[in-house]
Amino acid sequence: MFWRMLFMYFFIIKKYNDSTTKAKYLGFAFYYQFQEKKYRMKVPKKSLDKVMKKVRKLTSRKWSVSNSYKAKKIAKVVRGWINYFKIGSILTVSRKLDTVIRYRFRMCIWKHWKNPKTRYKNLVKLGISKKNARCAAGFHGYARVCRTKTVCYAMSNARLKKFGLLSAEEYLCKARCQVN
DSSP states (O other): OHHHHHHHHHHHHHHHTTOGGGOEETTEEEEEETTTTEEEEEOOHHHHHHHHHHHHHHTOTTOOSOHHHHHHHHHHHHHHHHHHHTTSBOHHHHHHHHHHHHHHHHHHHHHHTOSHHHHHHHHHHTTOOHHHHHHHHTOOOHHHHTTSHHHHHHTOHHHHHHHTOOOHHHHHHHHHHHHO
16 A cells, blocks of 8 residues: 555656646545645546446436346445545545435436325335325426435435445445455
8 A cells, every 4th residue: 555655656746746736646636635734635526427427327217127226236336436446535525426326216216106196105104294295296306306305204314225225425434444
């Protein structure tokens, strides 16, 4: 690990002549942390956009496979991405990734429920009051309804985890503990 960091440092100095914040190497970007007075690694926007694109493709509402299969595929992508970038500062990025994955996965579940009667029954099964379930079941537009409190409460993060959806933030903490 030390030699890899040393090699990266010399490469940056040689190529960019002390302009370290502009450097991108092996998919990492760099920034200066003033409190610690040293450079840190982060995920550049391009790498984040790549993983977001993969997640969008895997959580497409058009892709007619079971949601458990989608959860497995998403977990595979998230594990690979985090295992590569775990040495950088990616906690906030992993939280953002988690938010996007959960939101899009809720949309996939909502799409599988098809008609309002099924949506109503399933929301009541998940503990939503009949009045709120009736209002949510009649909503139009997947994106809008999946941001409502009713649907987010019914398909909570804990329920999605039981369903098989991997949390990027939890996996990051677990992966970092294994390294240290």
